[in-house]
Amino acid sequence: MAYSLVVPPASHFHTSTLRSMASSILSRHLASSLRPSRGLSASGHRHQQTTAKRVEEVEFDGPCMKTEVPGPRSKILAQQLESIQSVVQVNFFCDYEESKGNYLVDVDGNRMLDVYTQIASIPIGYNHPALTKVMTDPKNMGTFVNRPALGMMPPEQFSEKLVNGLMAVAPKGFSRVQTMACGSCSNENAYKAIFIWYRNKMRGTPEPTPEEVRTSVINQVPGCPDLTLLSFMGGFHGRTLGCLATTHTKAIQKLDVPSFDWPIASFPQLRYPLDQFERENAREEARCLEEAEDLIVKWNQKGRHVAGVVIEPIQAEGGDNHASFDFYTKLRGITKKHGCAFLVDEVQTGGGSTGKFWAHEHWGLDDPADIVSFSKKMLTGGYYQKDSFQPDKPFRIFNTWLGDHTKNLLLTEVIKVIKTENLLDQAKRSGKVMLEGLYDLQDKYPHLLSKARGIGTFCAIDVKDEDTRNLLLLKARNKGVVLGGCGTQSIRFRPALVFKEHHAHLFLDIFNDAITELK
Amino acid sequence: MAYSLVVPPASHFHTSTLRSMASSILSRHLASSLRPSRGLSASGHRHQQTTAKRVEEVEFDGPCMKTEVPGPRSKILAQQLESIQSVVQVNFFCDYEESKGNYLVDVDGNRMLDVYTQIASIPIGYNHPALTKVMTDPKNMGTFVNRPALGMMPPEQFSEKLVNGLMAVAPKGFSRVQTMACGSCSNENAYKAIFIWYRNKMRGTPEPTPEEVRTSVINQVPGCPDLTLLSFMGGFHGRTLGCLATTHTKAIQKLDVPSFDWPIASFPQLRYPLDQFERENAREEARCLEEAEDLIVKWNQKGRHVAGVVIEPIQAEGGDNHASFDFYTKLRGITKKHGCAFLVDEVQTGGGSTGKFWAHEHWGLDDPADIVSFSKKMLTGGYYQKDSFQPDKPFRIFNTWLGDHTKNLLLTEVIKVIKTENLLDQAKRSGKVMLEGLYDLQDKYPHLLSKARGIGTFCAIDVKDEDTRNLLLLKARNKGVVLGGCGTQSIRFRPALVFKEHHAHLFLDIFNDAITELK
DSSP: OOOOOOOOSSOOSOHHHHHHHHTSOOOOOSGGGOOOOTTOSOTTOGGGOOSOHHHHHTSOSSOBOOSOSSOHHHHHHHHHHHTTSOOTTOOOOBOTTTOBBTEEEBTTSOEEEESSHHHHTOSSOBTOHHHHHHHHOGGGHHHHHSOOOTTTSOBTTHHHHHHHTGGGGOOTTOOEEEEESSHHHHHHHHHHHHHHHHHHHHHTSSOOOHHHHHHHTTTOTTTSOOOEEEEETTOOOOSSHHHHTTOOSOHHHHTTOOOOOOOEEOOOOOOSSGGGSHHHHHHHHHHHHHHHHHHHHHHHHTTOOEEEEEEOSSBTTTTOBOOOHHHHHHHHHHHHHTTOEEEEEOTTTOSSTTSSSSGGGGGOOSSOOSEEEEOGGGSSEEEEEOGGGSOSSTTSSOOSSSSOHHHHHHHHHHHHHHHHTTHHHHHHHHHHHHHHHHHHHHHHOTTTEEEEEEETTEEEEEESSHHHHHHHHHHHHHTTEEOEEETTTEEEEOOOTTOOHHHHHHHHHHHHHHHHTOO | OOOOOOOOSSOOSOHHHHHHHHTSOOOOOSGGGOOOOTTOSOTTOGGGOOSOHHHHHTSOSSOBOOSOSSOHHHHHHHHHHHTTSOOTTOOOOBOTTTOBBTEEEBTTSOEEEESSHHHHTOSSOBTOHHHHHHHHOGGGHHHHHSOOOTTTSOBTTHHHHHHHTGGGGOOTTOOEEEEESSHHHHHHHHHHHHHHHHHHHHHTSSOOOHHHHHHHTTTOTTTSOOOEEEEETTOOOOSSHHHHTTOOSOHHHHTTOOOOOOOEEOOOOOOSSGGGSHHHHHHHHHHHHHHHHHHHHHHHHTTOOEEEEEEOSSBTTTTOBOOOHHHHHHHHHHHHHTTOEEEEEOTTTOSSTTSSSSGGGGGOOSSOOSEEEEOGGGSSEEEEEOGGGSOSSTTSSOOSSSSOHHHHHHHHHHHHHHHHTTHHHHHHHHHHHHHHHHHHHHHHOTTTEEEEEEETTEEEEEESSHHHHHHHHHHHHHTTEEOEEETTTEEEEOOOTTOOHHHHHHHHHHHHHHHHTOO
């Protein structure tokens, strides 16, 4: 296990980082350095584009850099913030009023093409007019000013907004949804739903024994049973204590925090591009599947039953690790064979960037999962569940707010925009440009780049080592592209769904420029 | 331990409940049944009130009931919602546009005095003009439409809003605050901060060993240490797995969910009113303090160190259980003596309803806590922490959103209103009317009511048994007062801070009427 305690996805305000940034490239207008390359006719030039009218109407025509990032204003604000809060993770401060579409504007007036989108959580770009309209509609005011306890006293339009929002994009086979406030809460509650379902199944009735009732309040078996969840190395499912027990990415996220001793299986370490290494990848996947099934059998035998298996369709935070659709199909089969719930965590993959609304749809299964959790680009957290996972009694899955109805209102509009503007197809097209461009770049710089991979715009590439990756992130940012890291040496690309082919070309140009500046 | 699996704080849409409700009192205009009583001259009559002008300007002059609750429209909406979500907890559907001040209006046009306020989470009443103004201010639009990853790319006004919001009401001794999305996430992350702090202290350095780094990723000691938190029977700190290990209220919240084996101390079971039973209450508190300290010593000795103690200033969900300021003072002393962090959970008690902004301020201590967590009426979740609890490295306490800046904007205005309208003093005055009225009621109905208790408007009373309590909640609601239960047989009163003396009188009148209808 690498000792990787500090993994900044981009620069922050550490003195040492500031020093290293001061010595990096000078601030300058980025636009002037853009040049058509690799046969692109019009990167960033609006008038030559025929597609993308809608977004262009409210968007800038390219990055525009005035200072290094963070600039002087960001630094002053960071100093102010530092007196009340940690700023070690802060990259820079933003002007969210001025940001538009794919462009994030910072407080120093730097305008950057955003290929990270607030850690993959901005669905249709900044200040989309459809969302502004929701906010200015007087009939939504009551929802925005008064936050309901959604589980007890929902607003009149609650059902309707769920039907036109979350349920309009429900994965196949799911007719029920539970909203939550964030990704971690979504998984925490999904885990609880799994445990409750599994115990009901074990005891053959939802009615607990008096002994179970008594012991549950004091954290003891049998009321708090010794059930487990199987997760995968490299998986990320959140940072609260339950989620954290299934998260296995970086030490810094878990160190010093007590955890549950639950089974952890290997996630396939595949060679890319996947279609060129099918046979050896299949062997690796078979090994991992066998290990997962062995763990389930073994843990069941020792009485610490595996109630569920939790996995991402693509391991995101862990380094954009892919597995084949066949792997997931077989894993789903294993969960059915052993009576485990199958939770597909689509917090980062969901919402359309893979070219399908849910990444697991690529598997092509009729019964892909028992629970699908979401957050980020869905604006609200929550999970879809099969009927059998809904607890029969009140207050088993509950909290004060159960999400935030303002997010449901916004999401309903986001989904409309995705449909009317065919943004899933857009993600496929832009993703094709991106991935082909990344292949070109790794061919051009084989000593620096490798493992270009992706589905839709959900792409990534590896850099030769962690330090070089971090330096490349900084260089790209100072040239007007915001990117994020993942895993130990990967860069993840997470544009919004309004990211069009010409944005992809523009991104590739700037990224290429940044690479050439690496020693 | 009582077998109390289903504890509805008020009616919901279970068939059986609907049946029992159908047989209860008829729908009617409540206003007509109001009469001055116990010397009150003007309950609910605006023109005779001299105080309370500001709120009255935007408020109704009393409840107005048109149907039973839930009414026909609520029932139809519940049927619709039931096809996609559990409705077993739903009380009724609300018209949040029409609700104002202390009055919650439902979709059937019933207007109710709200003494529960969305599970104690509405600070200054419904649709307060100051909050509407925040929402309609065009310069806030960017914040509402684009949700930032606050830990990485905060908006320009982030510091300023924290300074004028959360930090303007920071408890004594706290200069740092961390925002989170909800109460559970706040405590989960506060727990992590405690564990990190404790381990750093144990090892004498924040730098882990390679063995710790390696094992942390796979949930094993020493990386994931076997540390514990001490909590109290009857305490409630949230429902995610970490929080749930410190929550010991009702079986239904914990049953079937794996937990941590952590020490649990008795919370004092006091006799009320506290000032009449000082000596025996002091004995009970001494017993509990001794038990808590014994547990810390014992668990430390067996190597499962108690890193922190977590407690509410008043156990709310657990039944509005109070302990004396002396108890908390001594408990704080014990945590210092044994090097445990002291986390005061003010999720429900914080925000002003006790007459001080934080309930723990009543203890009068210079160094009351190491961490104070909040949510609900603070609109955002989060916690204040001493400097030493802020992790030295990035991404130890982190998630995508780290709260929601829209809530910080609203909170800043809430705090202004609390200050300019002297709402803490208001809570003291209204609370005095409430508590005296509750004393009167329990004198009048000693076979039904007991243990009236409270600080400020944070009051409660016990009903003779759970079924009677639940029936009383329904009767009060059909007469135009929304209340909530807590513990096994208590009613908790949680009005907003704009709840004035005349609201208290009005509430007492209606509550009295409801009681008289109990067989």
